[in-house]
Amino acid sequence: MLTAFLVWASADVGSNIYLKTLCRAKTTERVVALTFDDGPNEVTTPRVLDVLKRYGVQATFFVVGQSAEQYPEIVQRIVSEGHTVANHTYSHKALFPLSSAQSVKEELQRCNDAIASITGQSVNLFRPPFGVTNPIIARVVKAMGLQAIGWSIRSLDTLSGRSREQICRRICNRLHPGAIILLHDRCKDAEILLEMLMIQLSQRGYRVVSVSELLNIRRYED
Template structure:
């Protein structure tokens, strides 16, 4: 599996050799340009493929044979939706992990308190979910993460170790900030695309046909359509003898500092 440091060292070595060779033999500069383009392509792939682990170790699934899975929710809490999601989970005695946006958390303290009291995990999903988050310096990322961590701690008295980067984008700054703040970076193995696909039936079928032991499913709790999808999904999982367990149980990790 490609890693950022080893890839960069390898490309730097090849680049030096090509430059030296071009000086000696008048090698066409196009080869150097192609090498740089290939390097940039790999960097972009590593950034947008969270489960590649290119920049930072990421937990995307559990390698198990047992028919156990975990469900996660991003971008909440939402005052109109998240409470109903919690109702559905409570009725089925299921524990999930909610990756919260800090700004939303400050306006929905009662919902977060309920999440914590009902045994759900709470993770960090940045403070404002900025479209430019991947351009932040590591220092700015740490400030952002701490703002969310403090908002969650104020409500629950607990400091989470779970971090899911906005849009699932990783880079050296994400690795550095996560390491300094003792965060585990959490990805997913099944992306529901419930934020982009409008038809709930298509979302439901997409998730179900990708289901396998150890899966981590990514949902969002900021749109009402998740309610019908979640109810159907729980019914499907039960019928097919899967068990939904808490994320830290699935991954065998410690979720709070």
């Protein structure tokens, strides 16, 4: 029952039934934004940061507040290297989509507070766990002045049994101007996938921009 709900609601991340979620920019320019969810991870996030640094591109990290508290030095590194740290709730609870308004608010506020206390910066962007929104989440997100960010290309990098090549191919087959690509820095070999993807993007004439830059394009699709 819950699984069915999550599958249904996840499939609807771009449909904006409840919440104005930015999932792609409407542009003909070959630009994409890279987003990494569920970190920071002690081992894999620094490796991802190394690759991003080598290519000189900025990404957005939707961090889990309690992991951010655990690895504040990684969060500081993300920010000091020009990337964006954004809200992915405090504890990424499986039942988050079924939470009361009070606990949704607590999950979002605690994550914002954790990030702010480490970086000294306020948080503007939020991605709901599992991509699931509902009227309660929508109300809280709006009241907190956060912008919800979805994705237009789901890499499925967390599913087992897929090679990095297969995942990279999946992303490239779906590539389009203004795409927001969903990745997970917590995945083993996340940096290898990223390296492959950077090569493919450059071969296809795509430039990586931050989610904020995509937002500035303004003409994003509703």
